[in-house]
Amino acid sequence: MRVLVIEDETKVGSFIKRALEEESYAVDLCEDGAQGLDMALSGSYDLIMIDLMLPSLPGLEVLARLRKEKIQTPVLILTAQSKVDQRVKGLDAGADDYLTKPFAIDELLARVRALLRRGPAESPGIFQIDDLVLNPATREVTRGGQRIDLTVKEYALLEYFMRHTGRVLTRPMISDHVWNQDFDTFTNVIDVYVNYLRNKIDRGRARKLIHTIRGSGYMLKVD
């Protein structure tokens, strides 16, 4: 899951970035409204977080243009003012949720999870395929009841796979959602990480779940 944070206060921004990264999100941080809009328009993000007070372009304007371009990515508004009309304006402009600063990081994370949960599939809080279970709330993964320890990146990759079970995932799709902006296209990192995952999830099991679609990408499914 990739998140764009448009926030001009460096301190707040990097605090949020770090918190999200510890929760295994890929995070791009942008301190300028106009530039942030450009990035948001790429459509690579699963969630966009916008501060209302921005230099160069106010947050509400960013949001409005985004919606005008038919980008339906969930948007979470950050605002210093708790004034009710500000919030109403934000929600009217197409925000999905708002949060007033200062906020508790737990609260931010909870809302992020909530926004991502109401995905296209209207999915529940837990993902399961065969005897493989992933719980995003606790970031716990088990197979056949047995706990599996994953690194942050491995977890991010697996979560992406499990959110798109039975679909072919191309390498560009994977890098777009699991890695952040400064991903280098000309490497085989993805292959390497898929291999790591295989070792921890499929190695020694009767039914393999991770399948290679030669010439296209990978797919998570039961045969």
Added chain:
Amino acid sequence: MRVLVIEDETKVGSFIKRALEEESYAVDLCEDGAQGLDMALSGSYDLIMIDLMLPSLPGLEVLARLRKEKIQTPVLILTAQSKVDQRVKGLDAGADDYLTKPFAIDELLARVRALLRRGPAESPGIFQIDDLVLNPATREVTRGGQRIDLTVKEYALLEYFMRHTGRVLTRPMISDHVWNQDFDTFTNVIDVYVNYLRNKIDRGRARKLIHTIRGSGYMLKVD
């Protein structure tokens, strides 16, 4: 446990702040009603204390708006008048308890403990994991029956851990609940204090309780 105190009399306010800090609470003090409301809305607090006589925005109003925004944090009302109707109004507006000034500090602390005990988990007064026991009422900690002396900060950290056993606690989450507002994100204080706790709690024991989740944070659990 983090507490917000909204009290315009500087002397009373800092007296309360100090008393609470000695009991290992993280305390933010605010002398203005409107600003206090903003802070309270962040959801960062485990308890909020409001004086009824405030400049800019009366205490009852702060409380009412808080409840309107669905913030369910326990609220303790401070009031100079002991008039019955005042109290009734306060409780009607959604306060959980009240205290008339002047009050004995012991009484204040007792009520704070009582309010925090009825947490979201409907928790008992005592926390236990393996042979480690923590009693918030006496702030006494033992492991295997043996008393363990902790400093104020160490205790606050351990209490936070024990209230969230078995869950991964990220550094931002920890700083949000154990340190107060002016916490500096870019230091390793948390690591240092976890290390202190390890020395006093896990050092030399067969079963370790504090575990590092690399890239994420820490977790308190039995293996």
Added chain:
DNA sequence: TCTTCTCTATGCGTGTGCTCGTCATTGAAG
């Protein structure tokens, strides 16, 4: 003054993320 506590600063070891090179597999053409 001396002690206690909180926090800063720094050096060090190690796991993670990643690169690279080589080997295995696949599928198509001869």
Added chain:
DNA sequence: CTTCAATGACGAGCACACGCATAGAGAAGA
């Protein structure tokens, strides 16, 4: 069936960030 090119699998190894430990500065209180 053999050959060959394209594609992917995977082990080895490197660099760096992360977390640990420890020393000491600074503040507050006895």
